[in-house]
Amino acid sequence: MDDNIEPDNDNIDGLMKDLEEDIVECPIIFQRMVDNSKKPLYPNGSKFSLLLAVLKLFTLKAGNGWSDKSFTSLLELLCQMLPEGNELPSTTYECKKLLCPLSTSYQKIHAxxxxxxxxxxxxxxxxxxxxxxxxxxxxxxxxxxxxxxxxxVKTLWYLPIIPKFKRFFSNKKDAEYMLWHQKGRNKDGRLRHVADSPQWRTIDRTFPEFGSEPRNLRLGLCTDGINPFGTLSTQHSCWPVMLIIYNIPPWLTTKCKYIMLTLLILGPKQPGNDIDVYLAPLIEDLKLLWNDGVEVFDASTSSRFQMHAMLYCTINDFPAYGNLSGYRLKTDKGCPVCGDDTESDWLEHNGKFSYRGGRHFLPENHQYRKKKKHLYVRHSIDVMHVEKNVFNSLIGTLLNMPNKTKDGVKARNDMAARGRIELKPIEKGKRIYIPPSCTTLSKKEKMIVCESLKGVKVPHGYSSNISHLVAIKDSKLVGMKSHDCHVMRTQLLPVAIRSVLPKHVRQVITKLCLFFDAINSKDIHPDTLDDLQADVVVTLCELEMYFPISFFDIMVHLVIHLVREIKLCGPVFQRNMWAMERDMGTYKRRMKNRCHPEGSIVEATIACETIQFCVDYMADVQPIGVPISRHEGRLLGKAYGPKSNITSFEGYDINGFCFYTSRQDEKSTMQNSGVTLLASSEEYVGKGKDPVDITRAYYGKIEDIWELEYVTFSVPLFRCKWVDCDKGVTVDDMGFILVNFNVVGHIHEPFILASQVKQLFYIEDPLDKRSSVVRYGKRRILGVDGVVDEQEYDQLDELPPISVMRRSVQDLRDESYLRQDHDEGLWFDKLK
Structure with missing residues (x-):
């Protein structure tokens, strides 16, 4: 090797060593790769070999989504800049040809x-x-x-999975990740990973030979339709099929690098129930991995073993759920969990199914109870789509949003036919008037909800800009994505409705919101799940009392099965489609040839996977598919001193959060100044003579950020405005924490170490403008710099547990289904 080449090329020697087994059948090609790894890019002074230079340039192309045309233009320019005699290829085609032995193959199968x-x-x-x-x-x-x-006429693109698994194990770092579920997991009985679930343990007991080898793979499968042209039109729908590896740490499970595209089913029409025809090549490889296994070299132990794999679960939205499972979802027995036990009412007027079977899951002696049915969990339900659809139905009904509301003339006729005569539509001339039910908001109340949401500021990276989603003039929400619905449902909606609706309706909606927040936690104690299930059953039964029958579609019904699936399969965040939907967006952006969209997606994906495989062998190159956070190296408040003077900041990154001062918040669309601290102190309680240790939370806002300099280190401090804990902090009957910043305390103790605080944000209480409701921020990253803290599993601090309002039958009889405080009903034209 040329003496002028950097030591970085020693990593390329490692790449050649790991690659030798893959292309041992083509010694000429392998020798050519070895020669390129040693050949200097240009004579007399090159710091890069030809192979390393092309790899680094192609990493930039793949990481930034450059087109082949733009990359060719760059290569042509670089060839002119470099000294004469340089070996750099001048076209994208020549680069791909040089890297061809590094890439995995794919198959084009006619259909x-x-x-x-x-x-x-x-x-x-x-x-x-x-x-x-x-x-x-x-x-x-x-x-x-x-x-x-x-x-x-039609082509299926198949990217074989066995070579990909072999490459994972040929990389020492990735091979070590495959053992994380056994060696790195905290086994204290709490649910933080799918390996903590009973289903994982059942597999180990049922198939002891499979379970005895921790490197054997558990996989998740996901598919859905996408329009590769980046529009919302369904005129063209191609279907990517992806696999997720569950052996690895939870913060890597959802990263692009570890989500493998295995099949791409050609559009423009979706395969529907015939998708099993296209899954055949993947199923064959999975059967091979399950029955016979494949011999794999493990770089972490420098040994070979027989690798087996199994499909642990499938994760899909509801239409794809039916296609993969073969279950008929659009029937009166449409719940795939309950099956024939589903109680459904056929609505004669609007031709839709209503699933109002919440009472079946109550205890036998409960006041809402009718008769008992049995639950059978068969497949994994995607919580992301359930949550999104339930929220759209809820907010559409409350705000009476066109095409989203579940209330209307037909719905009221159904309710009147079932005994709620006071809700019956009234004909007045050429129009129809429906009285305001207990879920109908007045114009003023709609404005209150919209203004509350419009004024919300959340921390950096928490969600999209909420104010852009609110159309106050039309009193509706627009342009909401799945994550926006998640944030609205779990954090913001319970605050926005605090001053509207009758109390009993407001409470049941809030309980449903808190339920979704609880099941999305990344750290769950199994002992709490039974109470959570009991609470949500009661909540759904109470929703049936107030909302139209058409509100209770299959998505609302599926809520009742979510807790049981957490018990069996582990935390929700590893089994929903957040990451897969994000990757589908990535596939859309990789489409550069509009005449052959699927082909260009596959070619770009192969190129990215090739670079991902090579990146670990190159120094100072950021990996593709595993993003580096802006907080890296500052999780614990590490400072980069010393400095000569005290420095003040308007923003500071520490503990995985981005903090601002209150002054900066006023100029920003985000709110990053809220902080909280859990501290202990000795206090006298009641008439006791001896002080006792009391742990309490302190709430404040950052006013100044200082960095104190020492000889060899520096310490960041926050000067905060704290709320008086005794007089300014209250907890309401639903468990919401309210703070009043007009009641300031701890004036003589404003400073706090920046490394000790967590971030939260405040939303103005619509019920009392002097108070603010506390909402917790989230840490965006986990396992940075190889440091894994078990406390980091829960990025979003949990709200207080759901407070079940136990009411007597007499109380329920006294409640009215009509609004007594306003008469602003809904008007419809007879023709409509």
Whole structure:
């Protein structure tokens, strides 16, 4: 190797060593790769080898989504800048050709245009489908008035999974991650990882040979349709099928690097229930991994072992759930968990199913109880889509948003037919008036809710700008994504409705919101799940008393099964589609050829996976698919001193949070100045003579950020405005913490070490403008710099547990289904 080449190329030697097994059948190609890894980029003074230079340039291309055309232009310019005799390729094609041995392969499998078969194995030589008779190829004009065979009518792209698994284990760092579920997991009985679940342990007991080898893989499968052209239109729908590895730490499970694209089903039409035809190549490899296994080299132990794998669960939205499971979801027995035990009412007027079976899951002696049914959990339910759809139905009904409300003339006729005569629509001339039910907001109340949401400021990275989602003029929410619905549902909506609606309705909505917040926690004690299940059953029964029957579609019904699935399968955050939806957006951005969208997505994905494999062998290169946080190195308040003077800041990154001063908050669309501290002190309680230790939370806002300088280190301090703990902090009957910043305390003790505080934010209480409701911020990163703190599992601090309002039957009879405080009902034209 040339003496002028940096020691960084020693890593390329490691890459060649790990790659040798993959291309041992092609010694000429391997030797060419070795030569390129040693060949200097240009003579007399090059610091890079040819292979290393191309890898680093291609890393920039893949990481920033450059097109082939722009990358070729860059290469041409660099070739002109470098000294004469340089070896740098001048086109993207030449770079890909040089890196070709490093990339994994893919298969193009022809398919029937009607999704009947794949042209493989016994069908590989056929030119027509044996089931429907359709041609395998497009027939094009040959120029002489006849027809000739063209391109295949439909193609499946398959990216084999076994070579990818081998590459994971050939990398020492990734191979060590595969053992994290056994060696790195905190085994204290709490649910933080899918390995903590009974389902994981059941597999180990049922298949002891499989469970005895911790490196055997547990996989999750996800699929959904996307429009590769980046629009919301459904005119073109291709279907990526992805696998998730559950052996690794939870903060890596959802990273792009560890989510593998395995299949891409060609559009423009979705496969529907015929998706099992396209899954055949993947299923064959999974069967091979389960039955026979594959010999794999483990770089972490420098040994070989027989690797097996199994499909642990599937994660899909509801339509794809039905396609994969084969369950008929659009029937009167549409719940895949309850099956034939689902209680449903066919609504004669609006032709929809209503699932109002909450009473079936109550104790036998409960006042809402009718009769008992049994639960059977069969598949994993995607909480993200359930939460999004339930929130859209709820907020659409409350704000009477067009096309989203579940209230209307037909819904009221259904309710009147079931005994709620006071809600019956009234014909007045050419229009129909429906009286205000207990869930109907007046114009003033709608304005209060919208203004409350419009004024919310959240910490950096917490969510999108909430104010952009609120249309005050029309009293509705617009442009909400799945994560926006999650934040609204779990954190903001309970505050926004505090001063509207009758108390009993407001309480039941708040309890449902707190339930979703609780199940999304990243640290759950199993003993709390039974109480959580009991509470949500009661909550759904109370919702049935107030909301229209059409509100209770299948998505609302599925809420009742979520806790049981947490018991069986582990925390929700590893089994929902947040990460997969994000990756689907990445696939859309990789589409550069509009004539062949699926092909360009696959080619770009292969290129990114190749670079991901090589990045660990290159120094000073940021990995693709595992983003580096802005907080890296500052989780524990590490400072970069010493400095000569005391320095003040308007913003500071520490503890995984981004903090601002109150002055900076006023100029920003975010709120980053809220802090809290849990501290102990000795105080006298009652008439006791001896002080006792009391732990309490302190709430404040940052006014100044200082950094004190010492000889060898510096210490950041926050000067805060604290609320008086005794007079300015209260807790309401729903468990919400309210603070009043007009009641200031601890004036003589304003300073706090920055490393000791957590971030929160405050929302003005619509019920009392002098008070603010406390909402907790979240830490955005976990496991940075290889440091894993078990306390970091829970990024979002939990709210107080749901407070179940036990009411007697007489109380329920006294409640009215009509609003008594206003008469602003809804008007409809008869024609509509």
């Amino acid at each position: 029937c245009v009607k999704d009947c078969i794949l042209y493989t194995k016994k069908y590989s030589e056929l030119k027509e489908c044996p089931k429907c008779g359709e041609s395998r190829y497009k027939m094009v004009d040959n120029g002489n008035g006849g027809k000739k065979k063209g391109s295949p």
